[in-house]
Amino acid sequence: MSPIYIMAVVTLAASVALWGGLIYFLTGRQKRYFWLLLLGLPLSAIANYLLKPQAIIAVGRAAQVQPGLGLAAPVWFLAFQVLLSPLVEEPVKVLPLLLGPARTMLASRTSALWVGFALGVSFGLGEAAVVAFGVAQSGAYDFLPWYAFTGFFNERVMTCFAHGVMTSALVVGMQRGGRFILYGFLGALGLHLFLNAPTVMYQIQWISATVYNFSLLVPFVVLAVVFERMRRAARDSKKDDDGKEVVYWQRQYTEEHN
């Protein structure tokens, strides 16, 4: 068995604990979003082994672009391949909303945010398994011990969060309806392209491996800022702790009584 599978198990456990914990504590200890973490698990395999390859083959045949050209392919075809991931993955990630019980959870912007986040994290978990499978199939890293795959661990844990943020943007847009559906989709698309930018620049050799490794941090920080802003915008208007605040002393009140 390839050693990366051991790290994949560790990665999945850590991601579920970390992002599931985030959902739990930021929603005020609600557990109702947890079941959504199961729904997106197979979707990355569907997107990456079925939909995207078929799309590339179909477009390549139609445009008579020879397969296997890599970076030698026409620029528009390379751009198409870059766009393909977000164009396919973002709609695929919200497919679970076809299920009634999932759809009924979109009662407010806040719940839509967390439904989207959970579905995105779920997709990311499945994607981590897909990536591990792909690495294992290549056999190139079988000589390494399982604990050498910390790069895989770091990248996949953060990518789960990133998928959560992107899907939140789309699902909040869907919940608001109308033109916001398009805004949400374009927002998710843009964030996805931004996240993939370091990878693309590395693949076309614009940046070195070292710069690539450090540049991965930038999109994640930006996504965290975006998510926090979305969360604040989607917050329900009621106070967080109705009736739980105790005011011991207040200067203005004391002065009036004096």
Next chain:
Amino acid sequence: MDIQPGKPVKTFRPRPSRGWFSLVIMAVILLAVGAAPALALGLASSSAALTLIIVVPVALAFLILAFWFPTMRYELDQGQITLRYGPVLTYRIPLSEIRTIRRRNLSLTIWSTLRFPGIALFKVPYADVGDVKMCATAALSNILLIETEKEKYGLTPADENKFVDAVRTHMEA
């Protein structure tokens, strides 16, 4: 109670918690993530060495903070409240500048800063009240929030009623 000539100081301990354990766990996780590439690839690998160089000081900082955990305390004298944590944190709150004292739960943001189960230190952003200068053995629940014109401070005295009564007595004196 600590007595200094001409300046009696009452010292209040924080609410007990296992915040030190959170800090130790963070250090262990960081060391594990940092050491794994070095163990696998050896220090001849530049990326493994660089990872260690970055991670080890951060992990050591967490361990040092855990070591100082028992030093957290709140001091009250005639003019101010002083929040202390080892030699790295000293917040002074002049009594004359206090506007409100209230206890409440705070809302998380995803920015971690130095906020873990059982401990919150330095400036921590909260979704509902904004930035709070924390010196507390809890990050979210039952935080005693002291607000001045410019700042908010979060603390968790073990005997909250005794602490608040002492502060009010000093302010009204």
